[in-house]
Amino acid sequence: MNKAHALVVDDEADILDLLKITLGRMDVQATTAMTVDEARRHLDMGRFDLCLTDMNLPDGSGIDLVRYIVEHCPDLPVAMITAHGNMESAVAAMKAGAFDFVPKPVDLQLLRRLVGSALKLRSQSGAGGEVNVAGGRLLGDSAKIEEIRRLIAKLARNQAPVFITGESGTGKELAARLIHAQGPRCEGDFVAVNCGAIPQELVESELFGHKKGSFTGAVADKEGLFQAAEGGTLFLDEVADLPLPAQVKLLRAIQEKRVRPVGAQQEVPVDARIISASHRDLTEEVEHGRFRQDLFYRINVIELRMPSLREHPQDIPLLAARIFDRIAREHTERGPMKLADEALEALAQHPFPGNVRELENVLERATALCDGAIIGAHDLYLPQTEAAAAGDTGPDSAVPLENYLGEIERQAILKALDETRWNRTAAAKKLGMTLRSLRYRLAKLGIE
Template structure:
């Protein structure tokens, strides 16, 4: 690895000296420019691994330089130096393509981490990330999925907050993991958290940590999820479910890049990329006062919309084949396939639960099927649920998806029990599950 080179653009000599000394201690060489014109000249002279630029320059805005470098030298990440508290400028810079930002007065610890992240980008360009298995794939060759994969590759090089939107079951967490896995933070933790699953009175403690004795039950110091995602990625799934008080503290943590544990008097710097997701329309949540507009503005620097499965029906055959291959491998059965009629039925189905529902349907079908070919009858799809006639689908009858799937599961289990004269061991074998698993499902469905 050759020595890295940085370009620093600022018209304040003190800032230039401070950054230049910091970079030298990190074994980087730095060239400095006082304005955009000089920066452009230096860029034409040599290649740089990183550029740090001030927002306000004598001959224009730093955002202009960001756009220029992204257009002419896209392999060079650019970080913006902003005035303290001027988050609108930081967000504007990242929307223009800035890699990250650091606020004045410059926190040297955060600056060093920013530079390290930029240099890891350089290393990841030289060594492509290893594929981490099928769980990390977004399958399909439809136009929407090709575009999603292209955007993920582009977004992974950035450090700006990403908001992933889409219906439940469209693969929002898979997309978040891919953004993490293809970027410079791939060696650090990916920490997913379902914001709707955290009790309201524990949200602050879970996200930011707490000190011993800060509340009843706090028997020791506990780091929060921000600290757990240090130098990695924090994935806030269903971020719309956060209560308003927690939204205020989350906004401050993202803006200041620091957190304060419950019961602590000190803030500690944190370096975690924020990716959030929700199946709700956050614009509507903001309009109705359930989500803070300033927080939405801050987390929605880059938006990635995951398409619904009914928008890409041509991907259903490859998805179904992949899921059945996984089921066969996990259960130790031989290869399974869909009949032509079964595949046609799936392709015409609207899938209100998207890929997650497809997985559930095929898992049930595999458990019920006694041969290696799954037909229409084993799919248990409602009649009249195609893309043209959907009167029987859950989306039209306002039946919650979970209740709808429970009814399918209940019907399959009762049929197996009746065919085996209510011999639970035989029914479990017929359904391709353990007796313990059958007992659990019977209890869950109220059949015990």
């Protein structure tokens, strides 16, 4: 492969010299420019593998250059050099299409890693195609799923924080894993953490690590999840469950790309891409003071919404076939299972509040209870099927919608509790919610 070529744009000669020397030691040839206009002329005349630009330039903003590159050189990753503490400009640059940012004073270690990630895109260009990850692959032929695949491929090519929204069971972690696996950090670790599962008093230690003796029980130094995800991706699932004090420290870690372990005197640089997710509406959480607005602004640079199964029911046959394949591999005593036409129709009409995860549970239960190889609608034990058998026609009857949905929720919770022998912690995990949320729903629905 030919020697990499970078365009460096800054109006300070000493910064240009520092960046040129650093890139040279990485065997990257650097062309320099001191204005937006000069940078555009270089871009029109030559081909580059990376662009580094300062925010404030004599004849315009670095964001103007980012937009120009996105329009005229869409495959060129461009990183923004921002003033210390000016995260607003970094967020604005990434929303405009920047690959990543590096704050001043420039940490050369972080800069080298940023350059390395950007240059990996060059070796990946043209590879195309979706990859398989530990959680599987995104299944479906519908337009909704095709659009999600396209967005994932696009998000994989930059390092901007991504916030994944969607109901429980829609595959938010799978989407995060695919973004990681298709991007330049694929060789690094993908570290996933459910923020709601960490005891509040241990959140800071889990995320940032601690030093020996920093608190009772700290018998040795321990690295945090940020350090464990070094060079890779940190996935913060159910980020809305973080307590407010931890949100302050997370905000600083994202802004400064540095963390301070509990009990440490010095901060340490960290290089991890942040992907977060929640099934809650964070805008509503911010309005009620339960989530910091400035943190929401930082993590929600790009939003990816995972569709509910109700929005692409035409993918149910394909999903069901794949689920049956997995069940057959895990339970070799059972032969291959199929769905009768009326069962497929019943599944297509079911609202699936638990989405794909609920579909898996329904089919696993049906496989266990069905005596033959063909699963009928009555073998599914869907809430509306049971209601119809009792003379209730579901949402089209005189039953209020809220009561109907409450009954669906009740059935899903009871099923999870039954499958976990009424272990509330395990049931909450199966339902994709926190134990606190499950307790609230149990009280609301009057389930003892």
